[in-house]
Amino acid sequence: MTSLNVNGLLTLLVESAQRRLLWIMLLAYALAAGWPEPGLALRGVTPLQLAGAAVPLQAGLLAVMVFNAGLTARAEALPGLLRHPRALLVGIAANALLPTVLLAVGAVAAQGWHSPHEAQSLLVGLALVGAMPVAAGATVFAQGSEGNATLTLGLVIGSTLLSPLTIPLGLHLGGFLASGPYAADLHAAAAHACSVLAVVTVVLPCAFGLGLGRLLRARHPALLTAALPSVRVVNLAVVVLLSYTNACGGLGQVVARPDPDFLLLVAVAAAAMCGGSFLTGWVLAGRLGLPRADAIALAYASGMNNSSAGAVVAVTRLPGNPAVLVPILAYSVLQKILASQLGAFVRHARFDDETSVGR
Numbered sequence: 001m002t003s004l005n006v007n008g009l010l011t012l013l014v015e016s017a018q019r020r021l022l023w024i025m026l027l028a029y030a031l032a033a034g035w036p037e038p039g040l041a042l043r044g045v046t047p048l049q050l051a052g053a054a055v056p057l058q059a060g061l062l063a064v065m066v067f068n069a070g071l072t073a074r075a076e077a078l079p080g081l082l083r084h085p086r087a088l089l090v091g092i093a094a095n096a097l098l099p100t101v102l103l104a105v106g107a108v109a110a111q112g113w114h115s116p117h118e119a120q121s122l123l124v125g126l127a128l129v130g131a132m133p134v135a136a137g138a139t140v141f142a143q144g145s146e147g148n149a150t151l152t153l154g155l156v157i158g159s160t161l162l163s164p165l166t167i168p169l170g171l172h173l174g175g176f177l178a179s180g181p182y183a184a185d186l187h188a189a190a191a192h193a194c195s196v197l198a199v200v201t202v203v204l205p206c207a208f209g210l211g212l213g214r215l216l217r218a219r220h221p222a223l224l225t226a227a228l229p230s231v232r233v234v235n236l237a238v239v240v241l242l243s244y245t246n247a248c249g250g251l252g253q254v255v256a257r258p259d260p261d262f263l264l265l266v267a268v269a270a271a272a273m274c275g276g277s278f279l280t281g282w283v284l285a286g287r288l289g290l291p292r293a294d295a296i297a298l299a300y301a302s303g304m305n306n307s308s309a310g311a312v313v314a315v316t317r318l319p320g321n322p323a324v325l326v327p328i329l330a331y332s333v334l335q336k337i338l339a340s341q342l343g344a345f346v347r348h349a350r351f352d353d354e355t356s357v358g359r
Contacts, residue, residue, distance in 0.1 A: 010229035017236055018140070022336050028240050029329060032247035033255045039248030042241075043315060055201070058245060058312040061238050063201040065308065066160060068235040069136045070209025072228060073157065076217075077150040087148075087285075087294045091134075091155040091301045094281050096166040098302055099130025100173040102276045106269055107177040118262045118323070120182040125266075125327030126273055127174025127186055129310035131167045131193075133159035137336070138297075138304040145343040147296030155301040160206050167193040189317045202309075239308065243332070246311035250325030263326070270330040271338070278303035278342050296346050304339060307332035 017024060032039055048055035081088045103126055110119040134156045142152040159166065171190035175183045216224035254263070281302025285295030311328050318324055 007226060007229040010233050014229065014232045014236055022333070024240060025243050025333065025336075028244040029247050029251055029333075032244050033251040036248035036252045039245040042245050043248065056312075056316050058242060058315060059201045061242050061245075062309055062312050063205040065136075065235060065238050065242070066202055067205035067209040068231050068238075069156070069160075070206045070211075071213045072231060072235075073153055073210060073213060075153070075157070075210055075214060078154050078157070081151060081154045086288075087151055087290055087298065088154050088158060090284070090288060090290075091151070091281075091298045092158050092162065092166075094284060094298065094302045095134050095155065095159050095305070096131075096162075096170060098277050098280055099126070099273060099305070100170060100177075102273045102280075103127055103130060103174060104177055106273060110265075110269075113265065115262070118259075118265065120178055120180070121321060121323035122262075122266060122269055122327050123174065123178050124182050124186060124318070124321070125310075125314065125324040126269065126331065127171060127178070128189070128314050128324065129305050129307050129328045129331045130273065131170025131174065132306040132309045133163045133166065134301045135304040135306045135335070137339075138300040141304070141339045141343060142297050142300045145296050145300075145346050146293060147300060147346075148291075148293040149297075151294055151297040152300060155297065157206065157210065159301075160306075161203055163202055164193065164199055185318050185321070189313055192317055193313070242308045242312070246308065246315055247325065247329055250322035251329070253322055254326060262323075266327045266330050267334075270327050271334050274303055274331055274335045274338055278338055282342075282346075292346075299342060299346070300339060303342070304335050305331070307335070 042057055045057040046055060047057060047060060103123065106126065107123055110122060113119040136156050139149065139152045139156060141147075143149045168190040171186050171193060175186035175190065177183075178186055213224065278299050282295060282299040284302075285298040290298065307328055311325060311332075314324050314328055
């Protein structure tokens with residue numbers, strides 16, 4: 001079998017898997033709930049030591065995912081965003097601050113919940129996922145909805161490169177909304193998020209991937225084209241493995257000791273925060289007079305956060321409270337469902353200005 005045929009098969013495999021990604025993620029969660037032992041063993045693997053701290057396997061997998069996102073990004077049009085940066089700056093600010101605003105509303109609503117532990121665990125979990133940068137999957141949904149692909153990519157890359165600043169900000173703000181040891185956990189996670197480890201596992205892989213991708217496109221485009229199907233397969237495998245390992249432990253406890261009212265609270269709160277972020281991003285874009293394609297990109301960037309990164313922080317920094325994983329996993333599933341629904345909504349929306357920067 002020739003390399004061309006192999007690449008063709010890999011491309012078909014990735015495209016088929018991406019169309020069924022939600023079901024694959026749900027299968028990974030079900031496997032984590034029913035057979036968590038391999039995932040728990042993998043979570044204990046620390047292949048590297050950095051600045052005296054152990055680097056867990058999940059952080060390494062996250063670095064691979066971020067590197068691949070940078071490598072496969074078509075970044076040639078990104079400089080145009082810097083010449084007209086309003087939409088880019090608004091999108092990054094919305095991704096960093098909107099979840100905290102909505103979380104503040106949720107914190108007030110959760111004050112009357114009968115279990116303070118459940119209410120605080122919910123706040124911590126949603127604060128963790130809300131503080132994360134824009135999910136790379138936003139580019140796929142935005143393109144499918146006729147959004148500005150260049151702006152969406154810029155929001156993913158920009159929020160990722162700024163994450164050593166925005167993640168601690170989001171976690172500290174979440175810490176002010178929580179109380180007692182839960183607030184202390186968020187402030188401690190914020191201090192860790194701006195460490196050397198965060199730069200090495202997030203910012204540098206993204207920057208290196210972008211640089212290598214640009215170099216290969218300029219000097220060896222055929223080599224990059226041939227490698228892309230394999231890179232996408234690896235990235236898909238990393239996403240699924242991260243989903244499985246992050247869910248192990250937390251979901252096992254949910255299955256062993258089901259708590260229907262907590263699960264209902266999590267589902268309602270995660271849906272409200274995610275849906276509210278999508279809606280607020282869309283309305284904000286309209287108020288600012290952004291063109292339709294930019295508004296679509298801004299809406300997806302506002303509502304889609306890198307839940308895998310949030311789960312990694314929860315597993316590595318808050319291992320003593322697996323309940324915080326439940327809202328993160330719920331948000332991960334719900335943001336994909338709501339993103340699909342947003343696509344159906346924006347296809348019928350009308351904007352007077354159909355032009356867009358860098359599209």
